[in-house]
Amino acid sequence: MAATLLFLFVFLSLYGSASCRLLQTPLLDHATTDPIDATQLPTSVEASPAQVQEVANVSRRELGYYTTSCETGNPIDDCWRCNANWESNRKKLAECAIGFGRDAVGGRDGEYYIVTDASDDDPVSPKPGTLRHAVIQSEPLWIIFDSDMNIVLKEELLMNSYKTIDGRGHEVHISHGPCITVQFVSNIIIHGIHVHDCKPAGNAMVRSSPTHYGYRTISDGDGISLFGARDVWVDHVSFARCTDGLFDAIMGSTAITVSNSFFTQHDKVMLLSHSDDYMADKTMQATIAFNHFGEGLVQRMPRCRHGFFEIVNNDYTHWEMYAIGGSADPTINSRGNRYTAPTNPFAKDVTMRMDTPESQWQSWDWHSEGDLFVNGAFFIPSGAGASSNYGKAASIGPKSSSLVGTMTANAGVLMCKAGSPC
Template identity: 65%
Template structure:
């Protein structure tokens, strides 16, 4: 007997939800048995799908499909915290905390803080969801030390952190940074800076990163626009873990992203980072990312420019590249996507670097290595890759969004 139109529609909707739903993945040590990892992942998939609550905008981007088609997003901002994917998917940010509205763009004194400023908001001990009353440019005097359980949510305003030191996450957890323009960041001078309501201490000269994650865990950086900083755009070092970097637009910079402190800092072996749906655009040179020691899932990103290389690393990192689009620029010194650094071929040929379903254009090529990259371990990824043919549409709105109250973002 033929199915009714309603039944067919419901069946199609249910199937779409299942296809879009990212699997729930618990962090696992780098040395755990691959088959046990896969088994653990799949036993949790059904429970994850039951709790997604997707709005299904149909873009194919699971983060955006989770919240962007809701015209009432402004009255339900904290829904965003339920939309993360990848290794940083459990970053709570300021979920269930009160809304803090930044009304003052000044940063006159990093010790005696003025209520209503961004610095006053981020150092509080309680969970906070931080939003902005209006468009503003915030030029910080010293690096911005973000305390745990904070969301910096730029939606509904054009917010720039620029022209001075920028964001530092130092041994803190559960932080979401969303919808901020971060550019032209410079090193701090070294000064006494308040990092909580009760404490201010002396900090050394900072590096000039856009976002510096130092020993941070459960971090999510999403839909930010980053460019032209003194050091890295986003760096994660010193045992940082459980990080997702997604939907960002990165341009005009040399050393874009460093993940892992040094070849000798073995605590980074447990680092797990998801890099998804980002657009690596005009004027980039290298480190998209540069990895050390840990496990890195690079999935459904659009690479439209590099001059030296796109993805590189040293100290035997595992790199799982899936469903990306790599367009080698005519300005590129090398068409090769990858660079195995600081080791002879006799050593790096055993590093597990895997490319699956990547689209290579204008002569781009990915040099795979190792045997384990094609093992079950690689299938226990932080999320399921979509076909590389969809990357253009999934990353078309990467970067800070022009969200306005009462309409879809």
């Protein structure tokens, strides 16, 4: 008995702090993919920084204790990450999408293509083995990498339909040049890569398929840019420091999910829809879920127009102007997020209506349900409250905002190793 008590004393002395944190993490159920019944959600909550499980500004990279448990309640990750044989069953990932981009199959029905060459010498006649050669092919392909790579593109990477870029198992960067463009194509999955320091390029010929290349004008310098695209899922991508947006979806793009990604060190983070006058974006539906919007961000997380946008279980730990903005009467459905306001007393408002008098935006359907507000953050709702528009801006059931830290602890690129769970 004495030996047992001694063991317990030593164990708790050494591991007590971390163990208590783990034991306090509740067992979570898988989220439903059925439309949410707002009456079942808790009302929005105010909290101080002392009432949340960790300091809101702490980097996700410092929250490793959350990874000890395989299942976290994040429905995407719990679908595939616990399998130690993920490398031999990579395409399982295609079954795990949620939200409006859930039908994106990427290259699930095609062969694997292994990128062996990080160069991008000729955007018109790319070499076999390069990422550009892989993404322009006509057939479905699941694209993986044979080693760590830093790919500096010479021109925009124009993707063809039914492609998956899967960086798991290696550290893959697309950076310091133009980055990824998804234009007039569908069924794209981008997972597990770093996208940062993207720059404009153009006034050049670029190939988009085995049978077509054409002249490209100067690009904006976005990280990932969608233009007339649909059925797109971006998951576990780390974004930072691009010339224009980190992620933009415009010109009639729809059926989009951005999930489990990490955004940092940027001004205009995410644009959803083209302009106030572009009516084709009225049908846009996008899901923004389980992301971490981190240090050094200013605005547009996202900035929306016209369409229907669900913003679910994200962790906002920094903004300098506002978090969620919009114009042209978008429907915004914010549920189960954690919003931690900056110290700036003039930037506590999560929301921003651009260039619109209150007499007009009062009718816009902007809704907050079950959100957690920290350090004086607040959300200004508007609209009818029970509008049928929310049915077009709801495709998944959120978890409690109190669990956001757990579910987003591994946002961004995962450090996956063959033979063990990611």
